[in-house]
Amino acid sequence: MADDYVRRTAITRLVVTDEQRELLEETVSAWKRGCQIATDMAWGKCNAKSDVQPLAYETVREQTDLGSQHAVLATHQAAQAITGCIERQSNGKKVSKPTFTAPTVKYDTRTMTLFDDDTVSLSTTQSRVRCELALPDADDGYQRQYLDSDEWSVTESTLTARDGDYFLHIGFRRHKNDTERNTAEDGTVLGVDLGIENLAVTSTAYFFSGRELAHNLREFEKVRAGLQQTGTRSAHRTLERSSGRELRYVRDVLHRASNAIVAEAVRYGCDVIAFEDLTHIRDQTGASWGHRWAFRTLYEQVVYKAEAEGIAVKQVGSAHTSTRCAECGFTASENRSNRNDFRCLNCGAEANADYNAAKNIGMRYVRRGQQSSRRTGNSQLALKSGMVTPSGGFTAHPDGFEAEFTDKPNPPRANPSG
Structure with missing residues (x-):
């Protein structure tokens, strides 16, 4: 059971060649499409992994280049997202069908293998790629406490693309000891x-x-107040148009x-x-x-x-x-x-x-x-x-991953869209 485990994530940058980067980009695109296909098919019909997988698996395989296990994982990701919506709806919240836009791919022990030489093998839409983990030189780097431990085992992980680089969020877990069984939150x-x-x-x-x-909310409020005070039909129509633009x-x-x-x-x-x-x-x-x-x-x-x-x-x-x-x-x-x-x-x-x-x-x-x-x-x-x-x-965090720390606002980053 998931509650019996303590979970940790070790973020590690991958050293990739141009060819490997291209394969990983294709896999990210196929993964997002596979998750969306499964969600579209299951939305309003089912949400259990055991139901979504047989419903959508073949279609995901036919309409994407995902391998068989990644197609399975995509249906599971869709099931998880739909389940979250159902739970939220049961609490009286409005929900809409999930959309998958983040540049990520889920991996499990069938689609990812860690090796003792600090490399990792990842399934892609074509063939496996074997990449070096960009680990710190020090033997006591924070990833080592998990990678070199017999107590922690590798579990589901996530590959994330960012600014042309790839970071592997390697999932680890270990059994909780007796004093940890009733812990409310981990992660x-x-x-x-x-x-x-x-x-x-x-x-x-x-x-x-x-x-x-x-600023715009203040300006909209001024315009609205003026139109309401005017009270004419024309002002009412203008108010409706203004409110629509504001919204x-x-x-x-x-x-x-x-x-x-x-x-x-x-x-x-x-x-x-x-x-x-x-x-x-x-x-x-x-x-x-x-x-x-x-x-x-x-x-x-x-x-x-x-x-x-x-x-x-x-x-x-x-x-x-x-x-x-x-x-x-x-x-x-x-x-x-x-x-x-x-x-x-x-x-x-x-x-x-x-x-x-x-x-x-x-x-x-x-x-x-x-x-x-x-x-x-x-x-x-x-x-x-x-x-x-x-x-x-x-x-x-590892070198190359947001290494510089600041307590002041950053220069504006590009806002994600989609």
Whole structure:
């Protein structure tokens, strides 16, 4: 049973040739298409792996170049995504059919083999490719604690394409010991803070600006107020057209933001995306009604898009996330002197205020697994530079994978689309 295991992910860059890169690109494309075909066929009919596989397997094989095992895995991925939608719908949430856009491919022990010489063999749409793992020179690199251990075994892994490079998120698991059996949460967590200046900031230091959205919402509100005051039929028709434009614009922004958040979770091998409780977010941020609606819509979009990637989305309590120091835990309203800047009066740590809050939100979820008297949680928080545990344990990401750490906003990244 999955609950009997502790799971970890070791992110490792692959050294690939141009020929191998081309084969992997073809496989990523075929994988996304295979998952979508299976989802389209099963949507509204079934969601169990044992039902989706016989329904869609042959069609996936016929309409893609995926091998037999990858076709099976694609049907399983579709089943998982549909199941997530059904669970969300049972909780009264609106759902839509999952779409697969992330540049990833799932691998299992049949489609991937790790070798003792630090290479990995991966199935593609044509033939297997054997690539070198770009591991650190030090024997105590964080991947080694899993690769060289008899306690940890390889399980389902994910290949991710990014800026022409390929990163293998190698999945490992080990049996829980007796004191870990009742742990509530395990895995890697991405914290997300929502706000006005920055619509969304993640614990991995991804900043999605909210300035343009805030400005346009204010302008739309002025136009709406003027038209409502006029009260003529012509003004009413203009109001309807204006509202339609506003809605389309906001939905487009939220679509791009939700894609970016889910892509960040995939990039860092996260199992959970954690938001703060949205119940009182209007009071906490001073947001207008339009912003409050936007926050909730963004959250709902992340939920259904994350489901397609097998990532859970949770909410945690919002108390003191904006005034607590993510480094030392000292909490005081004076720590946050203005909307953008955070400086701890206790330890002197300085950070962007929204980024500090995102780390607090993610760590609050991580600590859920430590709330029992035995405090046996095994979750970890994803940061730009590596993974951190509540006890202060830290493992850095491999060279070449977001190696530079910063507490300040990054230059804008291209927003994912699709």
